[in-house]
Amino acid sequence: MPRFKQILEIQQLMGRKELIRNIGIIAHIDHGKTTLADSLLAGAGLLSPKMAGMARVLDYLEEEQKRKITIKTANISLLYKVAGTPYIVNLVDTPGHVDFTGKVTRALRVIDGAVVVVDAVEEIMAQTEIVTRQALEERVRPVLFINKVDKLIIELQLNEEQIQKKLDNIISRFNDLIELYAETPFKNQWKIGASLGNVAFGSALHGWGFTMNMAKQHGIKFSDITKAYANGQQAKLQTTLPVYEAIFEMAINVVPNPRDAQAYRIEKIWDGQINSKIGNALVECSDDAPTIIFVTNVHSGSNGDTVAAGRVFSGKVKKGDKLHLVDALSETEVKEVSIDMGSLREEVSEVSAGSLASFTLTGAVKAGETLVDLAHKDGMAPFEGICYVSEPVVTLAVEPKTPQDIPLLLDALEKLASEDPNLKVTADKQTGEYLLSGMGELHLEIAIHQLKSTCGIDVTVSSPRVVYMESAQKKGAVALAKSPNKQNSFWVQVMPEAEEANKSADEDSGSVLSVDEHRNVLLDCSGKTEQVSEEALEAIIAGFEYACRAGPLCGEPVRHLKVNLVDFQLGEDEVGGSEVMHGVGKAVFGSFLTADPALLEPVYKIIISVATELAGESSRILSTRHGKVTLFEQKGLLTVISGYIPVSETFGFSKELRSATSGRAFWQTFFDHWEKIPQKLALQVIGDLRQRKGLAPEVPKPEKFMEQQP
Secondary structure (H helix, E strand, C coil), rough: CCCCHHHHHHHHHHCHHHHHEEEEEECCCCCHHHHHHHHHHCCCCCCCCCCCCCCCCCCCCHHHHCCCCCCEEEEEEEEEEECEEEEEEEECCCCCHHHHHHHHHHHHHHCCCCEEECCCCCCCHHHHHHHHHHHCCCCCEEEEEECCHHHHCCCCCCCCHHHHHHHHHHHHHHHHHHHHHHHCHHHEEEEEHHHHHHHEEEEECCCCCEEEHHHHHHHHHHHHHHHHHHHCCCCHHHHHHHHHHHHHHHHHHHHCCCHHHHEEEHHHCCCCCCHHHHHHHHCCCCCCCEEEEEEEEEEECHHHHHEEEEEEEEEEEEEEEEEEECCCCEEEEEEEEEEEEEEEEEEEEEEECCEEEEECCCCCCCCEEEEEEHHCCCCCCCCCCCCCCCCCCEEEEEEEECHHHHHHHHHHHHHHHCCCCCCCCECCCCCCCCEEEEHHHHHHHHHHHHHHHHHCEEEECCCCCCCEEEEECCCCEEEECCCCCCCCCCEEEEEEECCCCHCCCCHHHHEEECCCCCCCCCCCCCCHHCCCCHHHHHHHHHHHHHHCCCCCCCCCCCCCEEEEEEEEEEECCCCCCCCHHHHHHHHHHHHHCCCCCEEEEEEEEEEEEEEEHHHHHHHHHHHHHEEEEEEEEEECEEEEEEEEEEHHHHHHHHHHHHHHHCCCCCEEEEEEEEECCHHHHHHHHHHHHHHHCCCCCCCCCHCCCCCCCC
């Protein structure tokens, strides 16, 4: 017998796609997502209304409860009835902190509508724009909930005209985001407005909210809301205008059902032929079709199994099904099918197309994987790769206290990376360290906490440090380098990879041999690679990748470099291997060192919200850390400071700003761009990095890698 009585009815309704809605709640941090989720659970009968806003049901991890922030995405299937008609609302609560934006991106892949929550006082913030842009790029239809309207009445004490102006401004700015980021024809179709039924106003904490339709039905004007607060009768609003009713109304009336959504989403998010048999099955969200699942999140289960959460885009899934992993090129078996209920999972007999569920699978499965039934694995295309808005820019070293525990540590790090694609694990061969890189300090802090709690071994962790990049600023010389055995010669010329808009025609000559994760490109300009063996070609590409993985300045990754293989000569007995690889790597290093090499550092965009009287002090602290202020904006009693700060200057920033403002400043940082470090500072950083890695103090000369040209 299931623990939740609605599970049986949910199962019975899965075949009726018109009664399913897949929605997520997205927002800037602390704008009220999880509090709103509590209210929706109360509206579906899963939580006492008195506990809504305090229970934080979907923040069930210990770290989430302790920090009062959402760290992971949480799914729950709700049954909600409108005029006697039951609807399945699969709800996904997402993190608001920018360090976990990658989890928001993956969640957007499996939902069709997003409730964007905006704080009425702070209005649309940086993270609001980021997550809304992500939603629109995934063709997820947004609706808007303007939260904390009570603060406009109680704290800011605005009159009705001022409140209306503020709400209109939020709606207008949100429409600007749709105009900016949505595709045609969605720009016009998805614009919002109070009269269109896709905007709600309210207070998730106090449990009330309304759409214009609800206000008309109850004969309530906004003046009645302000009077209720003036007379201390705001508790009645929760009964008259329950916030869950407003959100469910928008979800059911505005957000498309899975079949309607997949009809226009699949061509955007799936990398196959739409007119194929599988393409048609995906577009039609058909139960009687090949089983196709996209995995958003994974965690390790018992007995080496993997629990994978995701969406069934086509077909049905039941226990015992054999599935093919499209990216991993392996097979897995379904040991259990479950419906997610927050921290709990309810086992069911099967789930069908358009549903969100969890699957216990044999073996290892990574987040972002595409699964298909074995009968249709040939020619099956994966879903489009997810484009993350940030990249790992902070790293730390992890090592076991006991050397024999290294295999256990590596296994644990591998599991972390498979569960969170925004974590990057590398081994630094120069220092012997195992490096874990993430989006920021909090991201790594949570990852290390998870590592220590699951791997069962004692580890030591270094202080967080910045990830740097090496890059060329001009075209380098044509460098001739020979392999160590002098039997192979390579002529290479490097240059900065031009942005698409600035490329000239002559820069596109040569066939592309390889493109790596940092957008370094290897081009064959010799026209001779087609004449060599596959082994030799692989060795040439390996030499390029080796050189770009750790550049000659200080062993940091190389970024945005175009490497032209101008010519090469292989020895008669040479078909590939390390000799060729090292010869190509030397040539790349030699040309790179003549191309005005520079060290790049990551730069965060920073948004600080602070009481106006403390804005000057906040700005001063930002400036002392080599930050730049770009905008001061007045929002009620708050001043919002926008600017940029090097990631290297953010360590300890939180403590200093919190102390200087007595905890009255709120801020968020997120990766924005890479920037050249000033020459004087670069010399010091390069020296420190070389010393830590055990390299010679001085950057080598180009001649160390180049042969004298004949």
